[in-house]
Amino acid sequence: MELIGEYKLIRPLARGGMADLYLAEKQGPGEFVKTVVIKRVTKALLNDDEVGAMFLDEARVHGQLHHPHIVQLFDLKEDKNAYYMVLEYVPGWDLHQLITGMKPLEQSVRAGLALPIICNVLDALHFAHHLAVIHRDISPGNILISTTGAAKLCDFGVAKSDLQQTFTKTGFTKGKFRYMAPEQLEGGLIDPRADLFSIGVCLYETITGKKLFGQAKDEDVIQAIRSGRYPIVLSLPGNLHSPIKTLLQRALMSSPKDRFQSARDFGLQCAEVLATLHSIEKPLFWGDYFGDEAVDHSPSKGQSKKLGRFRRLIGNLSKLSQG
Numbered sequence: 001m002e003l004i005g006e007y008k009l010i011r012p013l014a015r016g017g018m019a020d021l022y023l024a025e026k027q028g029p030g031e032f033v034k035t036v037v038i039k040r041v042t043k044a045l046l047n048d049d050e051v052g053a054m055f056l057d058e059a060r061v062h063g064q065l066h067h068p069h070i071v072q073l074f075d076l077k078e079d080k081n082a083y084y085m086v087l088e089y090v091p092g093w094d095l096h097q098l099i100t101g102m103k104p105l106e107q108s109v110r111a112g113l114a115l116p117i118i119c120n121v122l123d124a125l126h127f128a129h130h131l132a133v134i135h136r137d138i139s140p141g142n143i144l145i146s147t148t149g150a151a152k153l154c155d156f157g158v159a160k161s162d163l164q165q166t167f168t169k170t171g172f173t174k175g176k177f178r179y180m181a182p183e184q185l186e187g188g189l190i191d192p193r194a195d196l197f198s199i200g201v202c203l204y205e206t207i208t209g210k211k212l213f214g215q216a217k218d219e220d221v222i223q224a225i226r227s228g229r230y231p232i233v234l235s236l237p238g239n240l241h242s243p244i245k246t247l248l249q250r251a252l253m254s255s256p257k258d259r260f261q262s263a264r265d266f267g268l269q270c271a272e273v274l275a276t277l278h279s280i281e282k283p284l285f286w287g288d289y290f291g292d293e294a295v296d297h298s299p300s301k302g303q304s305k306k307l308g309r310f311r312r313l314i315g316n317l318s319k320l321s322q323g
């Protein structure tokens, strides 16, 4: 098994454009074992100075963010000429996986699960924005949900802050444009309200189980975003709880001045809508869905065990939503 510095790699987690992620562990005295995530610059890009500089920027920005809803960066190191980050391991799923898994559930149940996740991320953004950090790449793959139900924001790979030393030349292609606010897509100056727009897109997808732009071609999506023509503003599913509709419409306004003005305002509004949902539904808590299954976090059991657990979770959720 390959070693990176003092860490033994257990299995690959994900391969991104710039970095590879692994589940890894470090052993200590006695039976001590610490499981972490290693994010390392992709081998093919080791000689690319711009990539190296961006990776260091990511670490500098991320390293200053200590918050319960932000994945913690423990360390930045170098091994065999490759920089790597040592990150807190979040056992669970990213929001993209969760959206897929929650598709069979009723919309009201999805809303009850989505709102607490979004509240957590807005809490994280409230904190980051106060430190003048704009994430700029809010999307379901960058929101992790732990088996305890807590959501944590990760991937500050294109975040903007005063600590940044390199500036991207390639503009909007650095984030995922289907989640981007119009002003970000245009490559102009952005402020924290661009992150809040992206949160709106994530909320829409989590609650409806649908993509905001469906299967539309990239060029049509770009055209629609530029002209401010969002399907959400034109038509929302008729059966959607009306406070949720209002929330989504506000979050997805094309002009920043018409949106929520701060992560805190948006978060407070989400909490209010969650309360109205609870007045018509049995309250939903993540902990209820996991029971004993939450106790076994053992990473070495691998992906198939994790997926099995997730399927059972979804089975439990379906039962709950019917009863």
Ligand SMILES: Nc1ncnc2c1ncn2[C@@H]1O[C@H](COP(=O)(O)OP(=O)(O)O)[C@@H](O)[C@H]1O
Residues within 6 Å of the ligand: 013, 014, 015, 016, 017, 018, 019, 021, 037, 039, 071, 087, 088, 089, 090, 091, 093, 094, 141, 142, 144, 154, 155, 157
């Ligand atoms: N700390 C973590 N714990 C568990 N899974 C993680 C963690 N960080 C990232 N992942 C998984 O790896 C994926 C890619 O990580 P990310 O940091 O977003 O890399 P990239 O910059 O390539 O997008 C995430 O979407 C998530 O599924």
Ligand SMILES: [Mg+2]
Residues within 6 Å of the ligand: 016, 141, 142, 155
């Ligand atoms: Mg990512």
